Amino acid sequence: MYDVVVVGAGIEGSATAYNLVKNGQKTLLLEQFPLPHSRGSSHGQSRITRVAYGKDDHYAVMMKEGGKLWRSLERESGTSIFLNCGCLAVGKPDFHFIKGTIASLSRHCIKHDILTPGDLRDRYPMLSLPPDYVGVFDYSGGVLRADKALRAFQTLFVKYGGELRDGEEVTGILPGSEVTIVTSQGEYRARKVVLTLGPWAPKFLPKLGINLPLKTVLTLVLYWKEKNKGEFSADRFPTYKNVRENVEVYALPSLEYPGHVRVCYHDGPETDPDSRDMADTGRILSTMKSYVREHLPSLQHTPSIVEPCMYTNTPDLQFVLDRHPSHRNIILGVGFSGHGFKLAPVVGKILCELAMDKTPSYDLTPCRVDRFFNTKARM
Structure with missing residues (x-):
């Protein structure tokens, strides 16, 4: 019993x-x-962590304790789990994701920078973003060693x-x-x-x-090789989120595989977890190849490493x-x-x-x- x-x-x-x-x-x-x-x-080896949650403020409240609990687990286990390299959100200034991120960080008194298009170009030259994009840098964000x-x-x-x-x-x-x-x-x-x-x-x-x-979907964890070694290291490139209409892309600095950056599409086809390898992931690959070619030109345009992962979504x-x-x-x-x-x-x-x-x-x-x-x- x-x-x-x-x-x-x-x-x-x-x-x-x-x-x-x-x-x-x-x-x-x-x-x-x-x-x-x-x-x-x-x-897998890594996940993005951040406090800002836009309209879902209850998760931002939870994350304020979550960060403390991750630090406690580090001390208790003697393991380095959290890498505080920050989290950069990019998008048009009037888009709900950017406005919600700024509002959430302000509401919870989280240190952050609002970056103009010029700031983005100066601070992150490896990015090629639309000229009207702004950025929000969350100092509390980073990488969890999953x-x-x-x-x-x-x-x-x-x-x-x-x-x-x-x-x-x-x-x-x-x-x-x-x-x-x-x-x-x-x-x-x-x-x-x-x-x-x-x-x-x-x-x-x-x-x-x-x-x-509930709907189980299969997504792909994609790693893209740097053209210029070290350009996407954690001291130069933070975790990254670009949410647009019907498209969410995220990235993590080069940490897991030498010289490779994790850039992924946050969605995928519905799948049976017992036969996930049969799912058609062609749309994910084509979408991400186009995205990397357009916005991350310092990376090779074809992923070198492809790993599957599943989400279980509620409506x-x-x-x-x-x-x-x-x-x-x-x-x-x-x-x-x-x-x-x-x-x-x-x-x-x-x-x-x-x-x-x-x-x-x-x-x-x-x-x-x-x-x-x-x-x-x-x-």
Whole structure:
């Protein structure tokens, strides 16, 4: 008998398990693939982190604590996780993304610079942007070393007495006052279950009688070789976001592969996570080749390294952090929509609070299950 079983050892599940065991809960963390693996949404070496969130101010509020929690994890694990190289947003000055970014940074008193088109040209000569583009530089942003962060949560979870079982797929969950978790290797019982299922949430949750409008998409993580060595190093080039109508592009400095810059398209075709390699990604590649040729001419125009990754999107791109509508002891942490990694320490804290029947530290109204249905779920 466990106090809590967490299903899914991606970044959200691992952060949740870590918080649970630190709060004295006998916790089992289950993962269907042998660790480490690259089949879900939490693998890879880096992620962008930033505070500004425009209209979604509740995430900006969470990120103010999130930064502190990442620093705490660094100290606790003895691992360097956060590289504070800043985050540059570019776009037309009247576009909602730029206006929202400036408003969010100002509202939360985050140090930032507003860059004129001339400032952009002077500070970032490797960029070739439209003449009417402005920039917003967020001093609090930067890079999270994703693989090290994931390993730190898992290592500390086991160190503090948690039980981690990988290569063990959950095939069924039987609700009740005590939940039975059926796996490929046996059965477990728990007072509470937390489901952090990543791309498998749309396939698994209907088995529990809940059909959320989740969509799993495949995107490509693309690395482009520098023409001039060192031009995109972290001391010269920050993390980067360009959001336009129906197109969102992001970039990270040259960190992971020598002389290569990560420049990616934030979307992709809907896919089945069990057959993701069959998805047609031609549109992503053609879009990004055109973008790099036009706006990042100091990079080779064809990516040298291509890696797959999946997002699990909700229609409103908000998370689902809630209890099952009919079973209060089954907690859902799904639908992170491609922007959940940086918030993992806070998400882990929140899901831990829900599992322990504590009042959540944040207003979770935007993340409730019942927003998808006409009648409110029973809470």
